[in-house]
Amino acid sequence: MFVSFSIERCEMTQSAIVRWSNPKMILVATKLLEGSSFILHAINQAKLSKAKVLLVHVTSPSNMRTESRDEVQAIVPHFHAGSLMDKMDEMVEAFERAGVECEPLFLRGLPEKQIPLLVKARSVDRVIVSNRNMSGVSRLLEGSVAEALIAGLDVPVCVIGRRAHPEATRGAPLRRILVAASFEPVSQLLVGFASTLAEFNDAHLTLLHVLDSSTVSEQEREMSRFAARRRLFELIPKDARHRHPPVGLVCEGDPAEIIAAESRTTSQDLLILGSPYPSVLSWLLGTSIVHRVIVESACPVITIRPRGTSDDFLEVAAAEQPVDSHEYA
Numbered sequence: 001m002f003v004s005f006s007i008e009r010c011e012m013t014q015s016a017i018v019r020w021s022n023p024k025m026i027l028v029a030t031k032l033l034e035g036s037s038f039i040l041h042a043i044n045q046a047k048l049s050k051a052k053v054l055l056v057h058v059t060s061p062s063n064m065r066t067e068s069r070d071e072v073q074a075i076v077p078h079f080h081a082g083s084l085m086d087k088m089d090e091m092v093e094a095f096e097r098a099g100v101e102c103e104p105l106f107l108r109g110l111p112e113k114q115i116p117l118l119v120k121a122r123s124v125d126r127v128i129v130s131n132r133n134m135s136g137v138s139r140l141l142e143g144s145v146a147e148a149l150i151a152g153l154d155v156p157v158c159v160i161g162r163r164a165h166p167e168a169t170r171g172a173p174l175r176r177i178l179v180a181a182s183f184e185p186v187s188q189l190l191v192g193f194a195s196t197l198a199e200f201n202d203a204h205l206t207l208l209h210v211l212d213s214s215t216v217s218e219q220e221r222e223m224s225r226f227a228a229r230r231r232l233f234e235l236i237p238k239d240a241r242h243r244h245p246p247v248g249l250v251c252e253g254d255p256a257e258i259i260a261a262e263s264r265t266t267s268q269d270l271l272i273l274g275s276p277y278p279s280v281l282s283w284l285l286g287t288s289i290v291h292r293v294i295v296e297s298a299c300p301v302i303t304i305r306p307r308g309t310s311d312d313f314l315e316v317a318a319a320e321q322p323v324d325s326h327e328y329a
Helices: 002-021 036-049 079-097 111-121 136-142 145-152 186-201 218-234 255-265 280-285 289-296 308-318
Strands: 025-029 052-059 064-069 072-077 102-108 126-130 157-160 176-180 204-211 247-252 270-274 301-304
Touching: 002 186, 025 036, 025 111, 036 052, 036 079, 036 126, 036 157, 052 079, 052 111, 079 102, 102 111, 111 145, 126 145, 145 157, 145 289, 176 186, 176 255, 186 204, 186 270, 186 301, 204 218, 204 255, 218 247, 247 255, 255 270, 255 289, 270 289, 289 301
Parallel strands: 025 052, 025 126, 052 102, 126 157, 176 204, 176 270, 204 247, 270 301
Antiparallel strands: 064 072, 072 102, 157 301
């Protein structure tokens, strides 16, 4: 009975991985203030899988006329909000010139509440959002939409940070994918997703683990590196068929610094990491590993949280995967 249930749930998870790796519906959340680089990154991702884009702007209720459809609060700006409409039209035209089908939507309310509703209502496979590098009091007062979506969505969230390089916006195929794994149970889901994404795009796949070896001897350090490299390759699905052999990389140091540096030094096109629950203090101050990596990464960062769609998968995997202390999964 348990075996049958576990197999069924793992099959559901595999179905989600395939859908996430080859998305057909992408939601692009915009403040209508992002530069051209953000839109070009979103265009490139949509073109890779021939996805439709929902271009979504969420605004406050003032001066708006509501048109209710299901649970999502669709809104229509009045004439004096014409500048918003003009900016939205410009962005839609950019997608359409690139051959990407784009549907603009204005929503009323809080982004962290309205966007998840729309994700479920429209069967969205991936969300793309930009990141504002706020810290301290600014984060306390205003919060971060990107991090709220990372914590609240069951689908992958791709964050375009301030340092994301422009090469990935030039219509080039996805060539290099980096996935950071800490051997938490969710790491098997992350590597499965990264592996499938690499297969779809004939991309090079690098698996990275950062050791905490500050209290071990040199001999123990070498043994730990060998064991970690072996465990990285064990995370790759047994039926994976990669055009390029995956590479296992084991480093030592501060996880956020190592992961961000690796995204720069090896010219990665995409970075994948887990999104665990940060402490309230690290969330407000912007000191969590996920936040630090997003801010410094030289490529777009896709995060997946360890719950929701993956809950049953994690229950099965937890019995086999020892827990590591790092929070980047």
